[in-house]
Amino acid sequence: DQAAGGSNWLGGISRTFGDDITVTYASTAGNFGLRSAGGSGYSQSIVAVADLSDSLQYVFQSDYAGSNGFVTDPDLDARDYGVNQYLFYTLSGCWKAGTRIEWWKSNTVTGDSTSFYELTGGVNYRPHANLVIRPEIRYNWSPTDLVAASNGAEFDNTVFAIDAIVTF
Numbered sequence: 608d609q610a611a612g613g614s615n616w617l618g619g620i621s622r623t624f625g626d627d628i629t630v631t632y633a634s635t636a637g638n639f640g641l642r643s644a645g646g647s648g649y650s651q652s653i654v655a656v657a658d659l660s661d662s663l664q665y666v667f668q669s670d671y672a673g674s675n676g677f678v679t680d681p682d683l684d685a686r687d688y689g690v691n692q693y694l695f696y697t698l699s700g701c702w703k704a705g706t707r708i709e710w711w712k713s714n715t716v717t718g719d720s721t722s723f724y725e726l727t728g729g730v731n732y733r734p735h736a737n738l739v740i741r742p743e744i745r746y747n748w749s750p751t752d753l754v755a756a757s758n759g760a761e762f763d764n765t766v767f768a769i770d771a772i773v774t775f
Contacts (some may be wrong), residue, residue, distance in 0.1 A: 614638050615648070627658040639674050648674030648685075666693035677715050686720075687713040703731040723749045723762060742769040 615637025623629045631654045639648040650672035657665045670689040677685040689711040696704045707727040714720045729743030749762045 629656045630654070648672070662697045664693075664695045664697075666695070667691075668693075680718075683715065683718075685715045687711065687715060701733050703733075705729060705731065717751070719751075721749060721751045723747070737774045739772045740769070741771070743767070 615635050617633070617635045619631060619633030621629060621631040632651065633654075634649065634651040636649045637647060650670070652668060652670045654666065654668045657667075659665055668689075668691040670687070670691075672685075672687040674685045677683040689709065691707060691709045693705060693707045698704060705728070707725070709723075709725040709727075711723045711725075712720060713723070716723075725745055725747050727743050727745040729741060732740045732742075734740070745766045745768065747762055747764055747766065
């Protein structure tokens with residue numbers, strides 16, 4: 608089902624360097640439907656994964672999304688940028704601990720270019736090859752006062768979350 612007639616291209620490439628580093632580039636281009644309010648858009652992600660040791664893995668990810676128009680404002684030149692960094696430590700075949708820090712800059716949330724940050728720590732528990740349970744604690748913040756800009760919603764909080772991924 609194409610939201611607002613959206614139709615776009617999705618593609619990417621991945622390359623391994625040596626035994627320990629993999630870099631992946633993925634992008635989309637075209638009409639993003641509601642995201643671009645009928646206009647065109649482009650997004651990309653670049654992900655680098657480095658195995659630092661048998662137990663330690665570092666991941667760097669950068670994201671960009673831009674579109675001519677946005678759901679609530681067809682004239683907005685919508686731009687989002689982000690950088691994520693992850694560090695994972697394998698404790699056993701079933702347990703992996705991880706942390707993430709993220710910076711995201713967007714003009715689609717408040718209409719102004721606003722930075723958002725998240726710091727997350729948690730574990731991945733894999734009791735079965737097809738199930739991962741992921742509890743986490745996350746701290747969200749922004750140096751911008753979003754209370755007035757987003758109808759009373761604060762972006763300075765701590766969140767505990769848990770999810771599960773089931774593959775089949």
